[in-house]
Amino acid sequence: MTAPQLEPAIRLTGLTREFGTVTAVDHVDLEIGRGEFFSMLGPSGSGKTTVLRLIAGFEQPTSGTVELFGEDVTAKAPFDRNVNTVFQDYALFPHMNVLENVAYGLRVRGVSRGERKARAMKALESVRLEHVAERMPSQLSGGQRQRVALARATVVEPAALLLDEPLGALDLKLREQMQVELKQIQRDLGITFIFVTHDQEEALTLSDRIAVFNAGRIEQLGTPAELYERPGSRFVADFVGTTNLFDAELSQRLLARAGEHSIRPEKMRLAAERAADPGTLSAPGTVVESIYLGNSTRVVVDLEAGQRVSVLEQNASGDRGDLRGQHVFVEWHESAIVALDVPAPLAA
Incomplete structure (x- = not known):
């Protein structure tokens, strides 16, 4: 007997976003699997970040639909979607210590003090930062602040995590270290990660699959090996590697x-x-x-x-x-x- 096929974590159908006369996203159809580390790769202006913002609910599409785990959320506000977003600038509260930053989302949701502290500590343990729980963000390195942002995003147990070039502000060595840690965190959590980057090496390192964006469309979709070994167009061959x-x-x-x-x-x-x-x-x-x-x-x-x-x-x-x-x-x-x-x- 064949195992039933699970609904994809995210399904985009005919997704289009226009800004005046500019078409930033041009009829994108895409399915992203549950538990997949999926990257959207492309140069500036290719549409990848706009697609992420459409999934998060920060932008509304001109046309098309966004489904999360089988539910049409196209018209829903960001706080009504079971996803969370990590940005490049981390956006940690400077007046709160690390534990308070991580627990903030639980506090907003009305979780009791004891439970949110326990869950926040567990989230910090998942990124190996429980020993800095009482420190302020200003006392942390760039890599530590990035991991705190990840813990804060995952502590509320989103169905999917959206990452908008989260490693872009790190130096090369720290960035390479964080790539390894990010992949390990995703495996440990087992949730869908959607990662936006313009760095082809980063996408090849992290991803189960990659969508290469060009002029608002998906130029090619495949595994890192497929894109590198069998690019389907001059653009993909030249951009990926x-x-x-x-x-x-x-x-x-x-x-x-x-x-x-x-x-x-x-x-x-x-x-x-x-x-x-x-x-x-x-x-x-x-x-x-x-x-x-x-x-x-x-x-x-x-x-x-x-x-x-x-x-x-x-x-x-x-x-x-x-x-x-x-x-x-x-x-x-x-x-x-x-x-x-x-x-x-x-x-x-």
């Missing part, structure tokens, strides 16, 4: 294929001679830049065919030195070539 793009003319000359194509830098390698192995193609060129990155080196090569490409090679034997000016062959296997002509279908 770094890639080498070949227009139709160069694809025909270099790749012997019609249409536009993409090859990731790590799927190319340098060689002293033209490739002879079956299925491997190569092209001659001259190294114009060699950038040592620690665990890898990015080598920029001007191919004789008129294309500049990047090759990413692992530094298994240390720094290879300055390669500029060297004549090389860039080679790649046919399986590394990704066609970009036909947009990939949206994942179910």
